[in-house]
Amino acid sequence: MTRPLGALLAHPLSVVTAGVDLFPEALRSQGAIVETVDWRPPAFGAPEDLAAVAADRRRVSANRTATERILAAGADLVDVRSAADALDLDRDLFLHAGPPIEFGNASGPLRGALIGAAMFEGLAADPDEAVAMLESGRIRLDPCHHHRAVGPMAGVTTASMWVSELRDPVNGGTAYCSLNEGLGKVLRYGAYSTEVIDRLRWMGEVLGPLLAAALIRSGPIDIKSILAQMLQMGDEGHNRNRAGSLMFLRDLAPTIAEAGAPADQVADVLRFLGGNEHFFLNYGMPAAKLALDAARDIPGCSVVVAMARNGTEFGIQTSGTGDAWFTGPAQTPEGLFLGGYGPQDANPDIGDSSIMETLGVGGFSMAAAPAIVRFVGGTVPDALATTRRMFRITVTENPAYAIPVLEFRGAPTGIDVLSVARTGILPQINTGMAGRVAGTGQVGAGLVKPPQECFEKALVALAALARS
């Protein structure tokens, strides 16, 4: 049935509009009453996929269950021991950050870290021999994430390295992470000089055992509580871990002193911990993994449970799609550079540390850490705006991670693939930058986003499952 337009205009107009402002403004200028609705066309995704995921009747409650588990998760540091012990890791199996990758596709920093690890494990006498073993497959590769572990930057974790064990007393999970080496010339940034290998040996021979002994005396350390306090102290838990590292030192220093080690070893360990303001990152990351692992494998759930980069590809996993990785090319961060380095020296995005943003801290909670703009670039208003923007792609707010300057609003938590597709807002990650050339180490820190492709592929997979 059609009605003549004249009849419509015979009475006062009352109009609801969506989209561009031109139409409502034209009407308003003629005295019509106009209600505008904040609706935009979806940024990406096939209409039938968006519709299938949006109409999936399991989705809302699945996403609620996922974020309830994330919010409830605890994280206690319970043990420190060798990766061989903790992860039942064979000496020829090397773990790395990000989604699966073959050595032939590895970028400089991952190559460098793998070479260094082969020499540290005594499998190779020099870089050439290491490369030969890695190319031939005599050293095998597997993602940390496939072993309940996470690793910052290259994330290379091998049998003789010491790792922390964290437990979630609420959901019952376990997660592991290596000990943080500090900044500069370190294995995780792809450096493998003698200094790097020697430090790893000291960490296995002195640091790890002394932390383990101290932890037995102190009892478990509540990592979630430290992370919560960090957000009150100008840290966002990814590239600012200053307060967190200090609180960790505070909690363990007394029992480090009492554990029976010689005074010079005690002093060396206290000096190492106090001199490394990123030491806590390697506790925050497994704490985040515990929370997100608790949200895995919920049918119909469109919440992201991992974002990880191997230096070549960026990969995400969602709760509703099991162990599948949705990948795209890793982007190169933009930010601030150390010393004489510049953009041409930076490797594409690398590391499992984007698990912090997946939890809702890191780049998502930059409003809590305005001083970080001096490290990763940008302005203070950008930092505040970034956190506000992340609320638009997340399911809920985490009251445990309260952001004081936003009047104690909780961190934006539970990235929803559908919200990302609808808004086109990609998760904001802040990150360290490794040198592109193996052996370089850190060159800077900056801001980066996942490629949209990861979310496009995840949407397709979620839609296929919704229809099946």
Added chain:
Amino acid sequence: MTRPLGALLAHPLSVVTAGVDLFPEALRSQGAIVETVDWRPPAFGAPEDLAAVAADRRRVSANRTATERILAAGADLVDVRSAADALDLDRDLFLHAGPPIEFGNASGPLRGALIGAAMFEGLAADPDEAVAMLESGRIRLDPCHHHRAVGPMAGVTTASMWVSELRDPVNGGTAYCSLNEGLGKVLRYGAYSTEVIDRLRWMGEVLGPLLAAALIRSGPIDIKSILAQMLQMGDEGHNRNRAGSLMFLRDLAPTIAEAGAPADQVADVLRFLGGNEHFFLNYGMPAAKLALDAARDIPGCSVVVAMARNGTEFGIQTSGTGDAWFTGPAQTPEGLFLGGYGPQDANPDIGDSSIMETLGVGGFSMAAAPAIVRFVGGTVPDALATTRRMFRITVTENPAYAIPVLEFRGAPTGIDVLSVARTGILPQINTGMAGRVAGTGQVGAGLVKPPQECFEKALVALAALARS
């Protein structure tokens, strides 16, 4: 010469107005061009005094000199030793916070702290004997400020207590402060039970000597640098000293371990430092005093160089008026209370710790520490607005104390008596609250201002000197 009003109106009006909005609005509605000037009548002060101080030709450059010295001042912790040694203090001379006071006028917490100190010094066997000695004048009282020292809350400092010595390598000053006892039942809040006295003994026998030995090995600790970093880490340096206390622990822990003390003493000291998130306050305060003492005694200078309270009176000193104190009745803070305590339990404002606000941190830099509203009351927007308001009564900004959320604007520095009189804006102090009854300890924390009377009297004195 008078002109007819008609002639004035014969041409288009161009008007400059100050004061109430009614007049410019009436003109604007008639199409006149109006420039409004943000001028208000002075809030207090006799017109001739305001004019004399404003017209003092020395004032602008004197205030500039004062704030240049404040900004340039450094603060290195160089020694820890007994007050008898450091301050050449006789056992019967007790130092206290705030302007001079006689025992008969002392409020509960100051009485309690003096009683406890008399027993700690072995001068009295019990509280009655202590009171008798204090009343008779056999124990003499003198302000900390008169001995290059500062003390938080009651501020009672006696010969056997250990104090820190700080030096300003730029202006050459020296300042002293006691060691912080922690929170709750402590001498500075007026408690004097056996637990309090025993802790003071341990601090003199174990803590002080071990800190001193560690400091010899570590070399001087840069307190100004820690204070600067605190403002990047959610501390404001008066009632939040969490990050500062942790950084102090970090800096000294290795040499505490190496100083040759038994492992259990090392662990006890590390536990005490780690368990006391206000430990750093007693380093921030003498650092502030160093900076402000450097600004003393500049003729014509209207900058405040001390704000201090003895629990009965609030006193201020200005650079241009020598050692004179300008006093008024101490106000009672409003804020949040511990356990079952309420407003009726709170003593009026007490302590030298308002030296932090005199420097430009503490209440003046609350924008750097939004989480503090959970401790002292108020809202996050209040905290931001408070710092912005303090810029209106201060001469300059201190770039060393940058406030990230205000886009790294420096802390408002150099309280100008004339600006306080003109605006009526009183300095904002945040503070601990002591129990009104001697022996109670801390009952809460809150916000408080000096009585206007202090500034009225200072203005009169500055005006008299300007005219002389």
